[in-house]
Amino acid sequence: MSHEEHGHEYVPEIATARDGKQYEVQGWQGDFYGGKLGFWLFMLTEVMMFGAMFLTLTYYFSLHHDDFIEASSEFSVLLGGTNTVVLLISALTMGLGLLKMRAGDVKGAKLMIYATMILALVFLAIKGVEWTEDYHDGVFLGLPALQAGNPDSRPLGEILFFGMYFTMTGLHGFHIILGIGLMLWLLKRINAGKVTPEHHILHFNIALYWDLVHLIWVFVFPYFYMIGAGHGH
Amino acid sequence: MDINTYKAQKSGYYKILGGLLLLTAVTLIQPYMFLENATFGIQLMIGAVKAWLIVMYYMHLKGETLIGWTVGFALALVIFFFAVVMTDVHHFQFKDISYISEQHVSAGEHTQHHEE
């Protein structure tokens, strides 16, 4: 049924009632709202997934309260805070890009996507610096400090805290990388003329995705960097 | 989209950006400046406000009835899961016979200040 592939416009069917009244039938082709709804539903699965992770985190926060505070106070609020601002601005550029696309300014839209991608890379770079420092300090998944039962072991609650930190920021970072991939694909589709101001569902959904990635960070950041800020260290 | 809506929406984006930056600034200074004993709650509350701004304005949830309901349903479920599981862990009455190791079991320099 590859109407789009052949470049034919999809013509909706008509249903006729008993009284002869005619009704346009919604087909699966070119259904902007359907695409949007589907993508929102996908994002809800991400919400449930991260929701369950935050539940795990909260559960252990209540079992190992002091260890969590102690471990959190070791993070650099400066690096984490910078990353927060970087993501925030990238959400703006992404949004403006979509706005430009809808207003017909394809070139401007592409520029904004590039800007978003650069900010995403900056985010990853800073994240990389943080992880490398952690690694050199001996705090990393698999290193003795994060394994119970040896002389270098951190307290169990701290191991859990750092373990969840690497898990969740890792998963978040994975989403960022995926987002960059999606943006590259989007640029390709724009250049091929498949995404246009009239047919921009792909752009729309990728912009939503980027906001979701930002949204997750809005909670990841305070939970790991800020709960222990101002305590010791 | 005509030029006026474009301009209006663009300035909307910047306004929200301003709000978000402001809230981020509050996040960053709060643990050192005020209500230091309630950091966790305050931080998450600010997070919730930021999330609300993002969802409503950047993700255009405003005015979406069906999608709004689905989001509400998912959030209600998450809140229920939290409420019940956290109630359970707070009322856990077998602490003394539980096999969950306490924090000071493991060795290492950091454990010292956990010991009573």
Place this chain on the structure above:
Amino acid sequence: MSKSYLEAGETHCAIGHPKSVFWQWMLTIDHKRIGLMYAAVIFTFFFVAVFVALTMRIELFAPGAQILDGDTFNQAFTLHGVIMIFLFIIPGVPAVFGNIVMPLMIGAKDVSFPRLNWFTFWLYIFGALIALSSLWTGEGFADTGWTFYAPYSLNTNTNVITTLVAAFVLGMASILTGLNFLVTIHRLRAPGMDFFKMPLFVWGIYATAWIQLLATPVVGITLVLAILEKVFGIGIFDPSKGGDPVLFEHLFWIYSHPAVYLMILPAFGIMSEIIPTFSRREVFGYRTIALSSASIAGIGYLVWGHHLFTSGMSDLAKTIFSFLTFFVAIPTGIKFYDWVATMYKGQIHMTTPMLWALGTMVTFVIGGLTGVTIAMIGADIHLQDTYYTVAHFHYAMLGGVVFLLFAGLHYWFPLMFGRMYNEKHAKRAFWFNFIGFNMLWFPMFIAGYLGMPRRYFDYLPEFQIYHQISFFGALVFITGLIYMFTVLISAIKKGEKVGPNHWNATTLEWHLPSAPPPLENHSKVPYVDFRPYEYHHGDPVVKFNYETMQRID
């Protein structure tokens, strides 16, 4: 006469326009073909798991070891459970009939995202292959039971990680199916068909899709955490490292309890189609059935804790969960009363699908009511992890979901293939299944009540009689299964040809231009200004001109 969707070339493909019939099937995005492929795969797995179970039954014929040692037995029940749950019954009704029938019922040409549907099918196959690969690699298949309870699953050396990865991938496939169906049902209903004009099977699929979408991610991430724990040992779920295995059980059942409603709701939907058709009456209490599906899905999210009554949950949480669990029985009961009331004073036609539906009304009531007994904390402390629980969920899943899946298979068979099976043999097969099933599972209620624990490969001599009755029941049951599938499969090619509306039913999937249906379903999309089950003196009220799909009554 239009061409059938089964004929060569009669399909749209995800990539290109392949000439070869084989590639046309592999790449098809037609919802009907995808549904058929799911059916072929899940029933194959079903039989594999049945024979694994038979092996266990042979082992249990007498106390002590016969043909399996204890460790192999542990792997056998894990394999049985993993296949039955993740590969068979969770995709189950939605993947097969949700795909084949649901779009036809709402007058759609396909699902909302046909290519995603194709991708989902292959994701499912990929997950299945991962699960199977762990049979022959490393230390052998997992021996944890399908529930993967920590901390044992963290410590055992068997291939738990592979199985967890497989479950994760299969979960993604399930999520995408649900997502696709939700958008389809919201967007592609024929003009005029509002939610309360949808057939009840569509309601079942809709409620299920919400569970697939929102519950599955929770277990997905739980499995990921368990994998990380196994690899890095950071202590999640491990009590010796400050973690809490009860959290694993919470997260696991937050999904897996709703998952049992995910299985049963579309199955109930099949029941709600069959009962009015063969009672020749409008379904009683349409709205209450529809809304009870929605409320079962909703309440189903709130009761997972009844699986944790003996796991060291706090007393307060136990009380809350016991209280909430009882509520599930209310909408379930409403459905049963509605079905019985539909049959009251109807002209009941004892066809094979109707026979299966009525048989299920017996077996599922036993499954459901015993569920209420173990929702009581006091009783459950005694019955948890005994054969009583095992019998409960087999009555609910096998005697409920799978029986109704079979009912649907007989009901929609003429629609899918344009041919009819031999009803005399099909009915005989039903009786084998029904009698064998009860003989297989009923003794387990008694054995469990007397204290026979589940997942044991050895037992005290006083339980022998129950195990032996079960064994003979299993033989009868398996005979019935083979009989039934032989009857159906031979009818695909050789059955008598029938028209598009063999049962003279009312819902839209029976108003197609030909049997089997053409690639693009209805000749035209109808305008729906009628309720799904309108009968007058046993005859459908709504009639169509099949050229224009306009109403002519």
